[in-house]
Amino acid sequence: MGAPIPEDLRKSAIPKNTRQKYVGQSMAKWVVRGPGNWKNAMTLVAALVFWAQAAVPPPQEQLQANCAAPAYATDMLVCDDYDLRARDAEMGAMLTQLDATPVTGLPPLIEPQAEWFKRRSRCAFKENHRQCTADAYEERTILLRTLLEPDGAEAPRYRCAASWLPEGAEARILRKRALVIWSKGKRIGVAMQRFEHSDWRPYALLEGTFEQPEVVGSGTSKMKCIGISH
Numbered sequence: 104m105g106a107p108i109p110e111d112l113r114k115s116a117i118p119k120n121t122r123q124k125y126v127g128q129s130m131a132k133w134v135v136r137g138p139g140n141w142k143n144a145m146t147l148v149a150a151l152v153f154w155a156q157a158a159v160p161p162p163q164e165q166l167q168a169n170c171a172a173p174a175y176a177t178d179m180l181v182c183d184d185y186d187l188r189a190r191d192a193e194m195g196a197m198l199t200q201l202d203a204t205p206v207t208g209l210p211p212l213i214e215p216q217a218e219w220f221k222r223r224s225r226c227a228f229k230e231n232h233r234q235c236t237a238d239a240y241e242e243r244t245i246l247l248r249t250l251l252e253p254d255g256a257e258a259p260r261y262r263c264a265a266s267w268l269p270e271g272a273e274a275r276i277l278r279k280r281a282l283v284i285w286s287k288g289k290r291i292g293v294a295m296q297r298f299e300h301s302d303w304r305p306y307a308l309l310e311g312t313f314e315q316p317e318v319v320g321s322g323t324s325k326m327k328c329i330g331i332s333h
Contacts, residue, residue, distance in 0.1 A: 166216045167195045176227035177236055184233070190240040197247040211267065211320030212284060212292025214306035219243055222306075229302040238303035246293045249281050261316065261328035274316070274328050282309050282316055282328070294318040 168191045170182035181187040198216065214222075219239070226235035258275040261282075269286040276282050284292035294307035294316075310325075311317035318326040 164217050165220050166198065167191050167220065175224045177224045177232070180227075180232060180236060187233075187236060187240065190237075190244060194240060194244055194247060197244065197251060200251055201247060211323040212294065212307045212318070213246070214321070219306070226303070231302065234300075235302045238298045238301045241298070242295055242303065242305050245281055245295060249277055249283055249293050250290055252277065259313070260331050262331050263318070263326050263328040265324060265326035267320075267323055268326055273331075276313060276316070280309075282318060284318075284326075292318075292320070294320075 168178045168181040173179045173182050181191050223239040226232055229235040261274040263272050263274050272286045274282050274284045282294045294309040295305040296309045308319040316328045
């Protein structure tokens with residue numbers, strides 16, 4: 104026999120002339136049988152679904168791993184891995200420093216931290232979960248470190264152009280891996296080369312050569328740069 108029908112439901116929601124079967128312990132699994140009672144059954148199911156959705160609050164926005172109460176598979180991976188947890192802590196420290204640093208990024212060139220975190224969490228669906236996660240942190244720490252570094256006046260300079268880019272924008276390659284884009288004295292973007300053998304893709308992708316670098320932003324056409332003298 105099935106589990107007994109809860110007292111409150113027996114008295115109110117289910118008609119007396121209906122035969123019921125309660126499957127498992129979930130209220131959403133009532134199976135209602137009996138002629139003429141489909142409307143009642145559907146009304147009950149709709150009400151239970153609405154109640155269940157209203158009872159679950161939306162997830163709070165995260166910027167880094169929450170090791171006190173990990174809710175994502177990638178958080179669990181990071182919190183149980185010494186190296187990844189150290190990278191997450193380093194990233195958090197740099198985010199704190201950036202609160203006092205003026206950065207006006209263009210959406211195609213600098214990914215908001217909350218959006219990066221969501222992409223990082225989706226590494227759980229990739230073939231190599233850990234490698235994807237490690238490369239996600241590598242990209243983010245390079246970006247944040249680049250935004251915090253001095254301007255790199257001695258680095259090679261480029262004049263860049265694209266329909267969506269402010270006129271007169273310039274760029275410099277730092278650390279032989281990241282192309283930093285400036286406009287009117289502010290850093291508006293950082294592009295990086297693709298990671299080899301990885302499912303992770305930099306948000307702003309650096310392609311081409313060091314002589315004529317090209318940048319593919321998120322959902323934009325290519326930005327082309329030409330080297331200029333100091």
